[in-house]
Amino acid sequence: MSVKLPKVAVLLAAYNGMQWIEEQLVSILGQTGVDVTVYISVDPSADGTESWCKQYAESFSSVVVLPSAGVFGGASRNFFRLVRDVDFQHCDFVAFADQDDIWRPDKLQRATQVLLDGSFDAYSSNVTAFWSDGRTHILNKAQPQVEWDFLFEAAGPGCTYVMTKELVEVIRSSMLTNWAQLQKVSLHDWYCYAFARSHGYRWCIDPVSSMEYRQHERNQVGANKGLSPLIARYKTIHDGWWFSQVQLIARLVGVDSDPFVKKWLKLHPLQLLGLSFSARSCRRRLRDKFFFFFICWATALIGKKVQ
Known part of the structure; x- marks a missing residue:
């Protein structure tokens, strides 16, 4: 008898990502214990990312490239577009992904197990920052949550976020109501954490590192170290x-x-x-x-x- 695996919609915002995006997609499609579909939204790029993603999706039925939607000018607006436009009807959970990281094989399995036990509505985790010279550093974001932290910081890197479909649907409804003002929000992960916590949803910040968090000169938000x-x-x-x-x-x-x-x-x-x-x-x-x-x-x- 086949085992029903949790279905996860992975939202990937891409921009000039040719240098690393294939390695990241391989790590996402190689996730164990889950059924993954990757949805890619590409901010118009100068390095061929758009055409490459379309060709890649032709070879993998679990990769979907959304139609062009103009210039976003930043990852936050691109992620908001993904939340707005992707149909979550057939998934159980929604995850965010950057184009330049490397996910550990059990990243989504661990996250969905936490969420399936019913104690939490959203999940994030520590990450292992790494540099091209071989340096690594664990970024610890798993300190105990406090009453108002969500107004002043995110729950760690957004690329670790996994949320229940029900929570994402509520977030999407609020986003559509406030769409014009939402475009002024610079960090989608901060907003999602703030919305969830302020509306009584329960969030787990896992002390276990779930991914390799690549550091380079084009990081929009990198490791807070030094x-x-x-x-x-x-x-x-x-x-x-x-x-x-x-x-x-x-x-x-x-x-x-x-x-x-x-x-x-x-x-x-x-x-x-x-x-x-x-x-x-x-x-x-x-x-x-x-x-x-x-x-x-x-x-x-x-x-x-x-x-």
Whole structure:
């Protein structure tokens, strides 16, 4: 008797991905213990990614390339397009995939097992960052979740996300309602985590690394390791991007009227000083709690460019 395997729709956003996309697709199609269909949306590319993906899909019935939908200009809008346009009727779970990573063979099997036991609605995990010179580093995102972390950070790299079809359908419905504003969201994984947590869905962040997370000069968001990424992240905060995203996501997921959020949402200097004392409930990692406290004070005293 054949065993019914969990059906997973893998959403892959591609752009100028010829250097690595085949290796990634091989790792996705080689997943054990699940039935996978890969849906690819290609942002118009200069290296032949679009034509290559179409040829690849002709050889593999479990790979579907979506029709061209114009220029997205970033992975977030491309992923939102995938969530909007893919038909999830015949799948059980939905996963996100980047074009340049390497998945471990049991990545989806482990994730779906966690979700099938009914305790969680969504899953993410630690990853192993790796560089072309052979260096590797485990990125630990699995600290205990706190009350408001979802407004200030994602649940780890979006390429580890696996969600139940039911949750994704609810996310899609909300996305369609707020489609124009959603295009201003820079990180789809942050938004999805925030939506799920703010609406009472349960999220598992697995301490086990599920994939090799390739690091290169074109990473939109790479490994937060060392001093340089910390400086770059401070710059995005000082330039106003991070706080503007916090405000936008809070409004999109519908928590802007919560008494806690209302106390600081306008991000006036005194509000930021007050927010700093809630650092323990706003970030998961101890180091990030201290950084959050410092950023709130620095932004209040030095100034910021909040949209």
